[in-house]
Amino acid sequence: MRSRLAPWLTLGVPTVFLIALFVLPLLSMLVLSVWRTENYHIVQDWNLRNYWVLATDGAYATFLLRSIAMATAVSVICTAIAWPVAYGITLYGGRYKLLLTLGFAVPFLTGEVLRVIALQGLLGPVGLVNGVLMSLGAAPLRAIMYTNVASAIGLVYLYLPIVVTVIYLSLLNFDQRLLDAAKIFGASPARAFFEIAWPLNLFGTLIGFALCFIPCLSATLAPRFLGGPNGTLYGMAMAQQFGESGTWALGAAMGVVLFVLSIAAVFVAFRTVDLRRTGFTGFGRS
């Protein structure tokens, strides 16, 4: 009895959960996107006008391109930082490996808003960085005050712990003896890394990259508090539709476009990578 119920319970409960909290809200967003709003009222007038506005008004395409550029830059930076950090922990962490990895999760003990506001204080005109510079008689760094650079710093700060943790978990399952074998057969450390460690942990790296890239695409808080007048990203513009402007239907259409693009990006990434050669073990042994 237990063996027949177990799959239903273990798969059924998450399925119900996903349908109730993910599929249904997504469907309601899809429906809302083909209605329209008029001065804070939703008008159930089926049309594709919101998508037409998104396609023809350059502003929304600009927000999207800015977001893609920002998400790519932040994900590349996070991955570039996370790899040596996670690799270092794996190789030299000894018995403190877990502790060191958990250390990266400490910022998650506070809310995202608090972390962004703390960063605003750090980078702002009277923040720590500029405060020290000014007390030393130097000019404040305007590049980190309400600019896209500040937004990028904020996003790296927010998502780096996730990327480090994912790459660390991938490296934890990686057999380090393969590197030793490569070196014994004459490979330089760099060649051993690029021909063995990197490809066999590519799947974990891609997961880390995706877990940084996708939330960065819809980031709202960092650009709002750190980004300045030129820092409006797609997520921030989308949140605006559901906030004071009350143009919910357009916001829903923006959400649908973002969802489709995110899925497409993940699909393309995984189509172009041979998962069997990236350390992915999810296909089983058969």
Next chain:
Amino acid sequence: MTTNDSLPLGSAASPAGFDRRKALKTIAAGAAAAVAMPYVRPASAAPTTLRALMWEVYAIPEVIKAFEDKHNVKFSPTFFDGNSEAYNKLRVGGTRDFDLVQADGFWPGLYYREKLIRAIDYAKIPNTAKVFPVFKPDRFKLLTDEATGTHFGVTWCWGSYGTTYNTAMMPKDKVQSIECLFDPAFSGRLATSARFEENIALAGILVATRMGTKDKPRPDGKPFNPYVLTDEELAGVEKLLIEQKKLLLTRYNDNNTLQQLLESGAIAAAPEFAQSYRVLLAKKAKGEIDADFAHQLIPKEGGLGWVDTWLVTSGVADGPTLTLCEQFMDMMLSPDIMKQQALIGGASTTIDIRSIATPEEQKLYLMDRTEELSDMYMFDQPSSTEKWERVWSRMQAA
């Protein structure tokens, strides 16, 4: 498998005749009664809770406790950030969930037209008689139904969207015009709020002034209202805001950020509700800062103003709850409470409290300048939120 498992559902009768079906029915009936209880409570019963949808800045614990103790009820506030958020809450059944609601500008009128709030009787709220003349119903029309003359709200605190500036960085003659917020001479030393309506409306006043359309007959036959702009004016606003963007250090999201920007000298001026200005003056008085700050209430082209109000939702029927709402509003409008509100919340009051205020407080809280409100354009609903949203998005993307 037990014997009971083979019996049909509900057939497991006990010796006392209380079976599973009866038990389920009893539980279901009990649950339904418990859920329905708040809604079937007789209207004549004395309320035990007063529920308000309000701005957090006005929830002063001492004031709320005094009210609760006096009337032996619990005051249950729910906070919102913007009018549109409160409006949405009311429209999705909030009139049953809240007894009182706050709003400013045109929103009370919109709420009344949509039957989200109800009429109130000023005779039951005697402190309404103590408002400054400019807030009396004969002059302040936003809380009176034009057709029937019915009142549907009481005034509370007021303010403008004036310009706070560092007197050493921005000359006084410059700040008397909205042009100062668009002047390349102050490039990188200006900030504005992140609120799209007020940014567009303020720019709209300047654009209409430059175009000479402000004092000419309007398409709707009404006097100029910066929230009702023509397409040509909106195009001008978009161009102006794009030009302004290059001059801004940032668009602040909260008063604390603005205060830091002004205090550090990072910016010379910014339009705001005078709350940061008051904090900076208090710091100056304590010797915590050296810089001098001033506040231009209304620019020469015209400025924006707001009056926060208290309203009673349409879910409140005649009877004890309405009486409690009236008592609450009357207490909140009493001069002592209003003074407390001004000092803690940092807002100017619509009740005349000059007799209990020091000369410094009278100056700081603009008590002798209430008449200037009649020269301001009240916060209003954009004529088309969709068109305004496009203007704002295009400016952000430029």
